[in-house]
Amino acid sequence: MTVHTRRSFCRFCHANCAMLVDVEDGKVAGVRGDPEDPMFGGYTCIKGRQLPDAHNLPDRITQSLVRGDDGAFAPVAMAEALDEAGARLKAIVDEHGPHAVAVYCGTYAFQNSAGVGAAMAFAQGLGTRNFYTSVTLDQPAKVYTTARYGQWMGGLNTFSDADVALFLGNNPIVSHYAPPGGLPPFSPSRRLRDAKEAGLKLIVADPRESDVAGLADIYLPVRPGEDPALLAGMIHVILKEELYDRNFVAAHVDGLDALRDAVAGFTPAAAAERAGVDADAIVAAARMFAGGSKGCAVTGTGPEMAGKGVLTEYLVTALNILCARFCQEGEKSAIPRVFTPQTPRRAQVGPPGPMYGEGFPKSRIRGLGMLGFEMPCNVMADEILTPGEGQIRALICIGGNPEIAFPNQRKVVEALDSLDLLVAIDVRMAATARRADIILAPKMCLEREDITNLSEWWYETPYARYTEAMVEAPGDTLDEYEMLWELAKRIGTGMPLAGGPCPMDERPDKQRFLDLMSAGCLVPPSRVRADTEDGRAVIYEDLHPVVEPADPAEAHKFDLAAAGMPGALADYGNASPDADGFDFRLVSRRSRHRFNSSGHHLPGLRAKRTTNPAFFHPDDLQDLGLAEDDIVAITSPRATIYGVAAASDKLRRGVVSMAHAFGDGDAGKDDVRDKGNSTNRLVDETVDYDPLTGQSVQSAIPVRIAAA
Template sequence: MESLAMASKTVKTYCRFCHAYCPMEATVEDNRLIDLVPDTSNTLYGGYTCVKGRQLPEQLYHPERINCSLKKNADGSRTEISSVQALDEIADKLKAILKEYGPRAIASYNGTVSFQNSATHPVAKAWHVALDSPSYYTSITIDQPAKVGIGAARMGFWGGGSHTWRDANVALIIGNNTLVSHFSIPGGVPSFSPSNALREGKKRGVKVICVDPRRSELASRADLHLQIKPGQDAVLLAGLISIILAEELHDKAFCTDHIENLDLLEDSLARFTPDYVAERTELDKNDIIAAARLFAAGPRGTASTGTGPEMGPHPNLIQHLVQTINAICGRHYRAGEKLPNAGVLGPEAPRYAQAVPPNPEWLQGVRSRVSDDIGEVTVLTANGPIKEMPTAVCADEILMEGEGQIKALICIGGNPVLAWPGQEKAHEALKSLDLLVCIDYKLSATAEMADYVIGSKLCLEREDLTVLTDIWYEEPYSHYTKTVVEAEGDVIEEWELFWELGKRLGLNMSINQQHPLDMENCPTKYDVLSKMTTDSRVPLEDIYSREGGHTYDIPDVVIQPADPTTAGRMDLFPEGLSEEIESAVRDADASLLAKNDYPYLLISRRMKNTFNSTGPELSVLAAKGTTNPAFINPQDLAALGIQDGEVISVSSARGEIPAVAQGAPDIKRGVVSMSHCWGGAPDGSGDDKVREIGANTNRLIDNLDHPEKYTGMARHSAIAVKLSKTVQPETQEHV
């Protein structure tokens, strides 16, 4: 017993199952993880972890984990090979594709899990820049490209930053349920111990207005819940802004000094009267007026959105209107005020109380071959502005013949056959590639199709730094985690795949195009992170030397007065906005017509036991459900003669999927709520296993039915569907 005790150690680390990065303490004996518990000493998180993160030990030692590289043979079988051999062969194939088709033919898709490795995206982008290939795709442009790029490019933004939850008196939260998703851009309920953050906010008097077709966990604790008709978020926002302006509740001085085209916007929104908005959103007129007045009263706090409206109709317009309501109410830090957190990992830089004007160049990058209206998106990240191509049309870029056609795809921590809009097209595109490479810890639906699968290290087997969340915290906090257990088997990190291929292709790669990587000897993770955080406010070596996460006592960032030589104005009526408003009006008016063949609206949602397509393979999470039910109001189920737990058909004008019906009184009538990234391939072969693997809602849409300008963003939510009983055979008992 004494020898075992001597061999054990406790390591402070943090979870990377999702973006919340909850601190944990791991107990290790002889390089074996034997216990993983919340780090109760961490004052920022207060010992919070979620059920998903607590399953990391099972994920680490899962019997079906990929611990080597796999090569697909001509007959579809797989052969285990070394990672060195796999990388050599992949590099040779890439050289041939590069020679015949050019650099644009080589693409990478960096999925949701890739964001959890702090070095992946800067190294992946460095690889693309060195290769001269613009075909860099990430999951950002599947769900929220307007929020992280388009909005700022068209309207501009406030240099001093927007109010955070910490300083808020009111929060308008649209289609975001942080208590389950654990994801929120500053302004809404923080994703770090969200229940506690909400409880503390309510205690100090924060008023929460929640807009959601579902009485979600957050909506049930809001001061005002607007249970909106799906797809009408733009109409509601237009109405709220119109009321605020008509009643002169806006910050007139701020608007005079920092905003242009307010009069044009006000005129364009005149039709959005409370009666007009109430009829189309199916909300009470008095609630709409109350929401406008409550938000305008503030005096501090912001409006923010989640994937609900961002994945539905008119996301570019919605984001513009969200930024607009924040701007006209002056919800920004002013000269002399302290910014709660300017980040720990970036360089010191003054922040000015002035508007940064629109940047049209962010909308004028490489064009998609699908449409000149769609092209490279400039995304504002922790590592600065990064250009990427829109994932919504990646399948078309693969299938469309001609110069620039994608022939090779490297998939990093993603599952495009389940995640990309228009699943049948996505599946066809992935099958048609000359080369598909995946790095993953399991054989996902996409990895099943890959020519090569390379086993990846999991989060507890690698060092990491809280780069992604650096400016999301509401205080200067950072956490560098050491490796908890050394990886067993022949596995690598995601960023190492790009470095290894870069070396074999003879590329010269630089982080942020400024800091060259050693292309002869593979750098350490620390080396890469140090190049990513050059001149950081807190030196990386200081963060590295501390055990666990820490809030740093560094000088406050005080907002400086405007610099008259650089001060700009935010544009409330940019080019194309009038057309977007008219489009939203047409859709809203059409929604009042008699019910058509598809009388229900399908919306997206998150579930506690999964993170996109990761989770159902783990026993504790599987025990909570192995399907993505169709959550439906019990009154609608009764009207349709459908029993709770019955397998039904959900069909749209584009496709049909089975689903397990589940009564949910928190769902608005006429609405169906289902989680995405479930099911199998779109050939229907897995439909009889819907209770075991769920169904993929992307089979119900075509990605080019309603593509957004700039991003090609598809409509994943507010999809018109009909529900019916099915005679499809079932393979297991109702659960």
């Protein structure tokens, strides 16, 4: 048979690597990197190369399912499933109000370029405050600090321009994730090695010597959860030795004295004792970072999930502010973002956003408020289980798996099972989908049109792609935005978008929807589509924004004393960690062969690993009387899970390292080798959580270890 090869991009994760797709007999037969792409140069990862299997698995859900009175699922036409879902949702809204319906966008909602935008428009049209995404599970502090302390309107320094970089718990070689200023996830290992050959100085802080840490000029094996001590020690050195950019600080920063007072007690010796690293290394790292001309400090999700996320991100923000790591007047602005609504790019500080929860509805639970337009995920279970006005009675789950991804796993199961209606949009019978009343079958990535709006947060040039569908979707499927439009139509609500209300008389095609959703962007999706030749990327170099002079009518400054963070640092310094019999700290890690809870069902990835190993330092295993491949019981103050022991001399002593949000259920001793466990069962979001963001402790979890 003839094989046709076309250009597209991967949507297994948020990197969106450029791909060549082989199509045979109307099916995806193979994928590989596109060596002619100017951004990726042929790079793909092992997860993305599983797309043919992901599309063609025999147990893929290609027809909608409705649970009958006997508890069993029966296949139905998409229109019939939408009719039932729409009727039941409308009845719930009519009786209990719009807040009784919640929408959750999981990992794979983000991999559809219209997924989150359509879900937000659906929720806003419905009028519910209960809109959730996975952002508040692992990185709400990044959003909070960016909004609260003000943004430099020209953007942070980009990695390509950096001569120094500080990574805290960030391993983009494996995770393919980096915040602004970090290592772009496009052939990250090669990019980092090339940068080091060109003179980049790299500092890495991590409880384990990760892939990135192995390339560091200074590696700081920080004790889990003690990143604030390390950062405060570095800031102490920078301020004491006046290594900061005094002209920039004088012009653009308030609150310096408050920060100076807060770090006064974090001398290198004191910081080293708390952080578990060498004092001289802290001094050397501070001097190296401040001595660079460009380059940022960035974090991964691990430090943010370690219980002091906002404080950690505040101190990282302070480091970048003190050292003026921003694009200046006349330079190209950072990260042009072709599909994102444009904001002025000026050499000045923009206004701060509202405090967490200010100006937006609040949850009924723990006094927590919204982060931008979304509620923190860690109130959802209680919002479902707590009676009263506004109780969630229906949940639409889009490309997510809350049973595995959310903390306090058993409570989440109780909450999901208590819903009047659970609608899951999923391609497989994942743990959460198994509890659904209705499962809607979506198209997969190579079966739909998409743009690169998710990954453009790392493109340092105005790079954009509009991909066509590579193959026809099997069965009776729809794109997620089409499903949400159909539900809004049946309920009788609208879908407000940036370009105006979505037309509800006739369902718009994907291009029209994307144009409306991204109105005000640098280049509309329809134009990118028209400019695309043979599926290739388009680079609008002549449209790259340049940082303009400051507007004299605006006089905003970074405020390092805002939101009580200097006081929070003092409180942290005065508190002493208490092991209380839980002598190990469990830290999260990324896996080459999984993307959160996704991937374990794919044959090519299962062949690499079936479980979620518990990695220990070899000396810890010996002291515990354990050997590699033993099954271990890992117990927190909340629960016990089982893991399969593995040795790694890349870990510091007293640390166990496992992937979070892993697997597809509750594995016992007998099946843990085949299924693996999610560490989220070990934590309780009502006890250990950030009071500003509601984020639960999901890394640096106190645990004790025993043979199973």
